[in-house]
Amino acid sequence: MSNITNQSLSEILKSIKSKKISSLELTQAYIKNIENAKKLNAFVTTTFDQALENAKKFDNKPNNEQLLSGVPLAVKDLFCTENVKTTAGSNILNNFIPSYESTVTKNLWNNGAFLLGKLNCDEFAMGSSNETSFFGNVINPIGDHLVPGGSSGGSSSALVADLTPATIGTDTGGSIRQPASFTGTVGLKPTYGLCSRWGIVAFASSLDQAGPMTKTVNDCSIMLEAMSGFDDKDSTSINKKKETYSKNLKDNIKGLKIGIPKEYRVDNMPKEIDELWEKGKKILKDLGAQLIDISLPHTKYALPTYYIVAPAEASSNLARYDGVRYGYRSQKGKDLIEMYENTRSEGFGDEVKRRILIGTYVLSSGYYDAYYLKAQKVRQLIKKDFDDSFTKVDAILTPSTPSSAFKIGEKTNDPVSMYLNDIFTVPVNLAGLPALSLPAGLDKQGYPLGLQLIGKALDEQKILNIGYAFEKNCGYKNEIKKWWL
Amino acid sequence: MSKEKFDYFINGEKGKYEVVIGLEVHAQVLSNSKLFSGSSTKFGADPNKQVSLIDSAFPGMLPVINEECVKQAIRTGLGLNAKINNYSVFDRKNYFYADLPQGYQISQYKNPIVGEGKVLLDMPYGSKEIGIERLHLEQDAGKSIHDMDPSSTYVDLNRSGIALMEIVSKPHLRSPDEVNAYIKKLRTIMRYLGTCDGNMQEGSLRADVNVSVRKVGDKNFGTRCEIKNVNSIKFMQMAIEYEANRQVELLEDGKEIDQETRLFDTKKNETRSMRSKEDAHDYRYFPDPDLLPLKLEQKLIDDLKKSLPELPDNKKERFIQEYGLNSYEANVLVSEKEISNYYEEVAKLSDKKLAATWMMGDLFAMLNDKGLNISNSPISAKNFAELVQSIKSGEISGRIAKEVFEIMVESGDNPKKIIESKGMKQQSDPKELEKMINEILSKNKDKVDQYKAGKEKLFGFFVGQVMKLSGGKANPQLTNEILKKLLKG
Structure with a gap:
């Protein structure tokens, strides 16, 4: 029982449902872990009292019919949570307590889970290392000098350190998959529109998508099933019947066609990544899948396209943080304009300011056509590449990231090299497709590496199935020395 | 204009x-x-x-x-x-x-x-x-x-x-x-x-x-x-x-x-x-x-x-065709939906042209004066139509109609009722009028002589006397005719 927290979500659910452990005991175990893991800086806010109360409530009247019966969950601090501070990792929302609950978290609670705390993240989800957070950087449990990835770095760190049985993040250009890859965990970015964006602090509206981060593929399917669903409060939400991903999870992938895009073999990519990719191909082939070479010719334009579209939307989405109605307001300034300038100068960090500047620039008159409009056109071409390939294959296998977790501070002064970390993940967001990052191996330093499975729109079940089969045959296991204890 | x-x-x-x-x-x-x-x-x-x-x-x-x-x-x-x-x-x-x-x-x-x-x-x-x-x-x-x-x-x-x-x-x-x-x-x-x-x-x-x-x-x-x-x-x-x-x-x-x-x-x-x-x-x-x-x-x-209502341009054309209004009248009467509705209700029950004249004249002046609009007019379309009909049929004169109108504004009453109770009906019986005029002429023999001698301006005096005696109710047209006839004789 002392080891309950290092089990998977599905194992924990079994223990709860069979009364091997109470929700209260489980919650207490996580609270203890969290209190002992302050060094990781994974949490911005904890809601222990509320969690303990909810656990007791569950134990008094257990409902075991739910997907997430009696399970405490910590979530990325980008999800608005009713009466619980929601910061988006920013000073400008440092004092913001929403009066409402995001649809996705509400879905989790409606399925029996309850809130354990809010997880650190890059400021407004802008970053690949969780170093842009106003609340300080998060440390990767894999090594005390390593970043946990970003922007859902608090989520990946907390998950792998057993501070939450599963979690959710958001993924605008790789913010779920890259941290999952850096911590040897499973992360899924669903099809754009599968999970409601209502109540999630927006970064780039046409790219943002919430998704699960878990220890296993099965856990991932449970979480996805719980959090997804049509929401009429989000105009981009897809109206379709809810799927039962966990029940339909199968490990037979015989005859499935897996595309291998040649453009994902980039210059200066470490040999280990290449080897990992080969290993992945072999596993899938041995399971009876058919490997097919494909081409996604516009891949090389994905990163520049992303770094026009995302900042453009962000520059507009973040205009509401002006100090007028909520959040941080500077006390300096003699008129409205100065109040704006001081509030936003003091409230936002450097990376956010950088992206607001880029976004404002690419939308400004005289530059719009050359940047934003062109980027939108290229985005269509990238999408078309995928559409064309998916007439031939069921899923696409690529590496998740071009490297393993890097050192804290290593890339903070070189934004472009930081942005390059998203090179394999951003095309998926631009195309609105689902993609799953799976732990697949270790580099020679012993740091985790991930492989990415990209699916057709709304074909989450298929990539989960392939991931499930892969997981069973890969033999990957996270061995974490809990050095922070 | x-x-x-x-x-x-x-x-x-x-x-x-x-x-x-x-x-x-x-x-x-x-x-x-x-x-x-x-x-x-x-x-x-x-x-x-x-x-x-x-x-x-x-x-x-x-x-x-x-x-x-x-x-x-x-x-x-x-x-x-x-x-x-x-x-x-x-x-x-x-x-x-x-x-x-x-x-x-x-x-x-x-x-x-x-x-x-x-x-x-x-x-x-x-x-x-x-x-x-x-x-x-x-x-x-x-x-x-x-x-x-x-x-x-x-x-x-x-x-x-x-x-x-x-x-x-x-x-x-x-x-x-x-x-x-x-x-x-x-x-x-x-x-x-x-x-x-x-x-x-x-x-x-x-x-x-x-x-x-x-x-x-x-x-x-x-x-x-x-x-x-x-x-x-x-x-x-x-x-x-x-x-x-x-x-x-x-x-x-x-x-x-x-x-x-x-x-x-x-x-x-x-x-x-x-x-x-x-x-x-x-x-x-x-x-x-x-x-x-x-x-x-x-x-x-x-x-x-398909579900659009009739719009002003079409309604205007229809008013011209259906009610014989001129372009200006039609324009004014379609300028507001409520006005056009009121007019159509009135026109169905009374003389179309006279209704338009009276609406655009006395009714609009009164509404304007009182700062009201057609929707809260003190005179209902039905009552207004009756007033117009009373004028048209010769039951009351235009001058009396103005009095009736005033009373309608104050009381909201039906014009028939006002005309009845106040005895405002126009005197249009030629025999009655002739009797009355003869009486006046015999009382003013000197003036009749002067008239016959060429002082035709006195015609107005006789009309005035008729109106005075009838309390303003004598049908003016008929009065003129009879007066002329009797003064000739």
Whole structure:
């Protein structure tokens, strides 16, 4: 029982449902872990009292019919949570307590889970290392000098350190998959529109998508099933019947066609990544899948396209943080304009300011056509590449990231090299497709590496199935020395 | 109806100038809730009482289009004989202001919901067609209140997010009178359609006015200035008048006109520069990624078209055909839906032409006097029709009718009842009248002799005597006839 927290979500659910452990005991175990893991800086806010109360409530009247019966969950601090501070990792929302609950978290609670705390993240989800957070950087449990990835770095760190049985993040250009890859965990970015964006602090509206981060593929399917669903409060939400991903999870992938895009073999990519990719191909082939070479010719334009579209939307989405109605307001300034300038100068960090500047620039008159409009056109071409390939294959296998977790501070002064970390993940967001990052191996330093499975729109079940089969045959296991204890 | 010929020009020493005007009218959509949120749109609530999390742009809030507002825009477009676009896009217009919570206004930029259309104006010098460039949907901003506190500005977000239709005209207007006619016509059409109440005092209808001048005969337009946010027709006319003369003066002095945005100071009756072209905002328009493009089924448009009420232009034609009215009468009587309804009710029960005359005369004068409108007229259409019929049938004279009318206004009573109870019926029995006149003539023998001797002016005296004796009820026509006959004999 002392080891309950290092089990998977599905194992924990079994223990709860069979009364091997109470929700209260489980919650207490996580609270203890969290209190002992302050060094990781994974949490911005904890809601222990509320969690303990909810656990007791569950134990008094257990409902075991739910997907997430009696399970405490910590979530990325980008999800608005009713009466619980929601910061988006920013000073400008440092004092913001929403009066409402995001649809996705509400879905989790409606399925029996309850809130354990809010997880650190890059400021407004802008970053690949969780170093842009106003609340300080998060440390990767894999090594005390390593970043946990970003922007859902608090989520990946907390998950792998057993501070939450599963979690959710958001993924605008790789913010779920890259941290999952850096911590040897499973992360899924669903099809754009599968999970409601209502109540999630927006970064780039046409790219943002919430998704699960878990220890296993099965856990991932449970979480996805719980959090997804049509929401009429989000105009981009897809109206379709809810799927039962966990029940339909199968490990037979015989005859499935897996595309291998040649453009994902980039210059200066470490040999280990290449080897990992080969290993992945072999596993899938041995399971009876058919490997097919494909081409996604516009891949090389994905990163520049992303770094026009995302900042453009962000520059507009973040205009509401002006100090007028909520959040941080500077006390300096003699008129409205100065109040704006001081509030936003003091409230936002450097990376956010950088992206607001880029976004404002690419939308400004005289530059719009050359940047934003062109980027939108290229985005269509990238999408078309995928559409064309998916007439031939069921899923696409690529590496998740071009490297393993890097050192804290290593890339903070070189934004472009930081942005390059998203090179394999951003095309998926631009195309609105689902993609799953799976732990697949270790580099020679012993740091985790991930492989990415990209699916057709709304074909989450298929990539989960392939991931499930892969997981069973890969033999990957996270061995974490809990050095922070 | 005075001027037969268009004559609004400004004469300078160097030539005669014509004024070119285009309007961007902001019409508040009649709907219960806002364009992208469920908040109420009712006017007059306490500050910040009709504000949702969406209207105040809380983190993670998303807009969802209000279908009724879309339908209202389509109806209006159809009423303007305009092309309805099956595909339109909502864009963000980015700028910072304290009463703009999102930091952007959701509007339509490149792909508006309604394209080109036209509005027909009835001017004294003939009818004139004014082109509509486009109509698009957009959110209204909140209100900044600067005069409640010496050191702070208060913000009221009740208006934030309310749906507006921006109706952009082509630069086809040429005088303040045409602007007046255009605004009134737009308002009439929208009121017929029930898409905007057109209440300018409450700000439901406001306009930005683009003004330029050019020498008569010039093909190219002059440099224009935009006068922002004018909220009454009178102020629009004053602003145009001032602005056109200002521009002509500049040109006469050999100076150039700067393209700029100006404000109209209603107290000083002048326009003032607000910002020049160089300082113009860069709104950084781009398609709102929170909203999908608006795709309209042709069936929806067709169904709305079928359900449109009869519009003023058609109704006017029908009034001319069906009721034998002239163009002017028909125009006045269709100017408001309620007036036209009232008229039709009256016309069905009485003489159509006489009804029009009496409505446009005594009834409108009385309503105007009392500050009432036709919907709360103290005289019901049915009673009014009876009054008209009583005149037509000769039961009462026009003069008596005015008295009856006054009593109807005060009491709301039925005219028949008033005529009966006050004995106001016209005396039209020739025998009775003859008896009465004979009596008068025999009492005034001297005057009769004088009349017969050639003093014909005395005829009026005899008429007066008849009226006096009859208490004003003698049928005047009959009285004249009988008097003439008896005086001859």
